[in-house]
Amino acid sequence: MAGLSDDLRLLADSLVVGVIRLDLELVVRYANPAAHVFAGRPPGTLIGRSLMEAFIDRRIEELAETAGPSGVATGELTLRSAEGLSLVVRARRTADGQVTWLTLEDVSELRRLQRIRSEFVDNLSHELRTPLTNVSLLAETLVRESEAAGEQIPARMRDRINKIEVETGHLVQMVSELLDLARIESGRPMLLLDRVDLGRLAAASVDRLRLFAERQGVQLVVDLPSAGVPPVSGAEERLGQVIINLVHNAVKFSPDGGEVTIRVEDRAPEIVVSVEDRGIGIPRGSQDRVFERFYKVDRARVRGGGTGLGLSIARHVVEGHGGRIWVVSEEGRGSNFSFALPVADPQGTPG
Ligand code: ADP
Secondary structure (H helix, E strand, O other): OOOOOHHHHHHHHOOOOEEEEEOOOOEEEEEOHHHHHHHOOOOOOOOOOEHHHHHOOHHHHHHHHHOOOOOEEEEEEEOOOOOOOEEEEEEEEOOOOOOEEEEEEEOHHHHHHHHHHHHHHHHHHHHHHHHHHHHHHHHHHHHHHHHHHHHHOOHHHHHHHHHHHHHHHHHHHHHHHHHHHHHHHOOOOOOOOEEEOHHHHHHHHHHHHHHHHHHOOOEEEEEOOOOOOOOEEEOHHHHHHHHHHHHHHHHHOOOOOOEEEEEEEEEOOEEEEEEEEOOOOOOHHHOOHHHOOOOOOOHHHOOOOOOOOHHHHHHHHHHHOOOEEEEEEEOOOEEEEEEEEEEOOOOOOOO
16 A cells, blocks of 8 residues: 555665655655654554645645646745754655655754854854954055155055055955845845936945055946936845945956946846956856856965855845846956846836
8 A cells, every 4th residue: 555665665764854655635645754753743643644634734735736747846844843843845746646755854954054154154244344344444544644655654565555455355345245145145035125326326336446446456447328327126235235246356357457347338128237357357167157156266366365255146136136147258358247137117116
């Protein structure tokens, strides 16, 4: 009746993954000991029960129903039982549709560790942010003062002060990316309530990086349509961070004396923002991968380091706004990172 040979039953009985075999009516015909543990039921008591009776949770049944003939369905859910187990449930139905196999994997410990890791990163970045912001402001002041003092300060010392300012800029950027990552991982939804003028935002973001670019010997050029661009709906601060990440990278990967152009275009029904540099470029094979978390093309060639998070955060934010982000690049010639966002509905409620 269970449809399991003795051999297979022995194997299934020893698994820590829950295994359940359901008939056409989604009634349990076999369940291994792990499945009983997850359901919080004594051994052998699941057979003959419906999934709803077994787990007192509609979602597992819904998942099993979703898997059509030869189909597969996967979902993660937290049981409302005392332990609150997080389970990844996979349903797979046979080609004749008669039998559905369910596997249940307990990922509670993994999720707990991920939560601890993100809380740790969040707390640490918060702690680092205040002293770093102060150091960064002090470094900026030092640069200004040493420039004003001119020849009174030896050139070598001025050069060192400039370097401190640049490196502090990298640290501030890294901490801000780690904080962004923690916010994204916390799963809090992004509120798209602002009406954002991307032209104005691009100009403001570029202004924030002007000093940093100057120190790297890179010139920033902003190219905006004179008539301005229609607004997009979004989270202004997040979109500003995207532009900053892209410009920061473009400067970081540009040679001394390089130029970075930030362009905003009205390409109805979208607004396109692009950041173009004539820096080291990205090899073809890496161009899709640069948007992955922690991915770096080549650790050795970076000046100033980085977390490898900036572009994955940028992609997350842009896609969260219903937009797209992409790169066109040629090694040795430069890169052009662009993102497109839909123009806000004129009838839409402004933020
Ligand atoms: P980070 O810059 O902190 O390393 P990012 O996610 O911003 O992380 O970028 C990932 C990788 O993509 C970088 O390490 C670099 O190898 C590559 N990259 C990003 N922007 C550029 C660019 N403008 N020119 C060349 N390479 C780039």
